[in-house]
Structures are given as C-alpha cells and as structure tokens.
Amino acid sequence: MEMTEAPILQVKDLRTYFSTDEGLVKAVDGVSFNLRKGETLGIVGESGSGKSVTNLSVINMIPSPPGRIAGGEILYHGKDLLKMSKSEIRQIRGNKISMIFQDPMTSLNPFLRISTQMIETIVLHQKLDKKAAKEKAIEMLKLAGIPSPGKRIDNYPHQFSGGMRQRVMIAMALSCNPEILIADEPTSALDVTIQAQILDLMKDLTERLGTAVILITHSLGVVAGTCDTLCVMYAGRIVERGPTDLVFESPLHPYTQGLIKSVPRLDRKGGGRLSSIRGQPPNVIDLPDCCPFYPRCDKAMDICKHKYPTPKVFEHGRVVGCWLYSEEK
C-alpha cells in the first residue's frame, strides 16, 4: 500500500446528532479519518460509541428525524456525499459503497428469494439484463463459498443458516465491485467457528477485488488479524488512530491501553484476574466539552474535565486525542 496515494474517502470532522426527548445526543462528534484504495480500516469501540452511526452517515442513511448530520464533510473522490441529491447518492449506495450488517438473520428480506434480492441490485447498478445479472449473482455466491449456488439462489433466506446468510450478504454487497465495503460488525451475531471463516472470506474477496474495507467491530482480536489501520472510538470521538501494529505495540491513549490490557492472552501463563477498565461508558446525552473518558481514566488531570484536547499528530500517521500529549494548555 502506497501512503502517498490520495485517499478515496475522506471523513472530515463529521458530527451526527440526534434530538431526543431527553436531550441532544452527540452520537458522532468530530470524527475524521481517511481511507485509501484497497486499505482495510478498523473501527473499534464499545456499544454506543458511534461506530455504526459514523458509517450510516457516510452513505447518508441516518434516520431523520430524529438524526441529522450537524457538520463535517464526507469526500468520496473529492465530492461531498453529504451535498449530493438523493438520486445521486443512490447511485453510489450498493454500487461504489456497499454495506454488510451485523445480523444476517434479519438483514435479508424473508419474503423474497435470494435471486430477487441479488438481481435487483445488479440490474440497478450494472445495466445488465436479468439473465446476465443472475449469472453474475451465481458467480458471486460461488466466490462466497455457497455450495451449488445455481440451485441455492432460488431459495429464501430462511433456508440458509446464519453463516450462509452472511456469505450471501457478502456476495450481494460485492456483486457490483464496490470500491468501499462497510462491514458493520459482520461477525458479531455468528458462532465463533463461523466468525473466522467469514472474516477470511471477506479478506480474501476484498483483496482479490481490490475493495477497501471499513470494518466496524468491538473485538480487538478481529481488528488485529485483518486491519491495516485502526480507529478507536469512545463516546462519539476517535480517541486514537494509527497503523494497527503500532497501536497494538505501543498504545498511546489511556483508553486504548486499557482495551488492549483487557484482552485475554493465551501466551501469558500464570492466570490471575483479567484486567478491566473501571466504570461505565458515559451517557452521551448533553455531554459537556470534556474528555468523555476522564471519569474512568487513571491519568486524568484537571483540564480533562473542562475541555477536549485538539488531537495531536505523531509520526506514521498516528493521531491521539489526549491531554497527556497535548502542548496547549
């Protein structure tokens, strides 16, 4: 991967807010990252940290109301996706940028055959006739490891197991050769044995097709094995970003350090209790402009309670949002 190449997707200072009865929820609050061609970017974070909302914002699919994108830019080849008309963005969704969702059991329409669901996408974006589209769909199912795809394509979703349905989702998402695949916790709802298979399949297919991947997950193990770059999200912000191996080797943000410490390790003997981060993730309703992690942070200082630091850029493209590294006071 050449680092000099221009990114295909640039997310700049994205802010997605939800107005609820309890107050304003800043689900995503100033998130920035770049994605290069063929790169795999991991976004990790706890439930509710804004991972999924970030990516739904990318294809402008935030349910509105109550949600709205309050600021920022999402540049796809330099064009702002947020400024596109509904029909313009529809030509990108499922075509250039496609998505896989967490729960394969509910993400396919139970009333339509797999063929119908796959063909409609291919016909829509690739201007193929139905027959050619069906051949293409069968080919994709075969690539995704569905046995006897020619026969299985006419089945309904309930005739597939969870893992097989996720394979169908992957085949469907990649059927238009997208440039970017957003996988929102693609393995969280699956058996552990199937998880590895699905991750391998995604990796294999996207490498072969040259697709860039944004992999959303709450599992550091998944990220370690698959991603080039890693973003750690906490309460709507990316607190640390950098090349995966460097972040794992020397995490800078106290939250990242805590996360990595709390991963169970097979190579360390001696037992003992697994370390954990004390406290609970914050309630993001009407959150003040503080560092959202300070109540749980061992290194918290007075300033952490009053202001969020400007993220500091390190070498190798590492970015950290923490007062420990910030020069401004």
Place this chain on the structure above:
Amino acid sequence: MIRFMIRRFLSLIPTVFLIITFAFIIVRAAPGGPFSAEKGTPPEILLNLQKKYHMDEPIFKQYLRYVGDVAMGDLGPSFRYKDYTVNQLVKQALPVSMLIGTLALLIAVFVGIAAGIASALRQNSWIDYVSMSIAVIGISVPLFVIGPVLKLFLALKWQLLPTSGWLGGRAGWLVVIMPVLTLSLPYLGYIGRLTRASVLEVLRADYIRTARAKGLSETVVMLKHVLKGALLPVVSFIGPAFAGIITGTVVVETIFAIPGLGRFVVQAAFNRDYTLILGDVIVFSVLLVLMNFLVDIVYGFLDPRISYK
C-alpha cells in the same frame, strides 16, 4: 401443497357438522314453536301440522332426519313461507347479501390498506390524523348507530340517497351506497390501523435498511420490500372480517329493509321458523369456513416461511 389443501378442506366438514348440531339444539331449546303464534288453532289441526313436519317424532329422530336431508343438499321446507323451500329462499336472498358483503369487504380492504399506507408514510401529518380518527370512529361506533345516523343525514336531511329498499326501485344503484358504507366502516377502520402499524414496523426492519443501502429508490423499497411483509397481518384479518361482515348484514339489512339473508335470519328467529334459521346458519357457516380456508391458502403463497405438510 395439494395434499395439505385436501386435508384442510376435509377438516371443514366436521366443523360445519358441529355448527349444525349446536344450532339445532339452541333453536329447539328456545321457548315457543313455529305454530305458537297462530292463536285458536284447533288441537287436531295443530297435531296434523306437527305430523306434516315430523315434529311429533322424538327430537333425536328429527335431528337425524334433518342432518340426513342437509347432507343431500335439502334444507327442508320453510315453516312460515308456506309455499317455499328454504333452498328457494336462500337462492333468492343470498346474492343480495353477497353483493353487499363483497362490496363492503372490498372497500374495507382497498380503502383501508391505502389509508393505512398513506398514514404510515406521512406519520403525524393531517392525513394520518384524519384517517386514524375516522378509523377509531368506525371501530368504536356500532353498526346500529352508524346506519341510522347516516340515514338521518344523507337521506332525510339532505335527501341525497333513498332511505331504504333494494335494487329494482326508482333509485337504482344509489340504494347500495349507505348499507355498504355502514357495513364496511368498522372493517375499513380496523384494516387501516392494522396496515399503518405493520407498515411502520416493517419500515424499521433491518432488511429495509439493507434495501436502502443497496441504492434502491424509495418507491421500489416500498412496493417490493415493505408491502409484502406489511400486508400479511391484513390478509389474516380478512377471515375474521368476513365473519363480522356476515353478522353485520343481519343488522344492516334490517336497518335498510334489504331482502337479504341477514334479514331472513331475524324474521325466522322471531317466527321460530326452525328450518329457515338453521338453513341461514348453515349457509353463513359454510361461507365462513370456506373464506378462512382461502385465507390460509393465500397466506401460504405470501409467506415463504410457511410450509404445508
């Protein structure tokens, strides 16, 4: 599938048989009889009458005779309309009731679904509020209030429609409007609310998010992905709605003086016209079980997750 249909169809026969048995017992348990209204009939004539209709036989024997006749398709002679058999009366009255019932059901289904979808898509708009208010009125106000109120305004005050009567009069097809409207309103309301709720539910489903993420337009998402799932509850409601409409015809035909099967039920009950009551009950229940049978079959075609064995 075919085997399921045959088996399901055969299971309808005991259902109808049970209905006949219960209806027979209830009708005979009611005080009075078909001839008790005729005062001062000499006892020997009464005896002759009872003999003619086999009413002097033990009740169990009468029951067996009746069930045997029904099995052969003979609903017996009417006690009250002396020159008619029940079959003839049903043949006259059934088309009338069927016309009102079918029109009411069609209006309830189509207008109800359309209003439900419109309300769901424009949630909390004036369309939503207006149609859901009408729905609540339709569901909560009984037929015997809606009918006379419509009549009071549309027929008496504004003189737009005839008060009552049936086809063949001077008013022509105008006579159909009020009874059909009255009969359909509760089911229209119910189907409207049902459709609205289930469209809203399906719109929140994960697979709709997938469909949108594929770049499909809202129209395609709605027509291809939302409607099929959203209309399933409506289809299963058509069975009970049909039952309600059948009982509704009894009220509506009486209010608007329509010569249908429903009005016969009321008159026959007053007259203790045993065979006519039972005949009406049998016709209604056969229609009802057939309708439910049909709904089951249609449901199987709509929902691929249901398999028939």
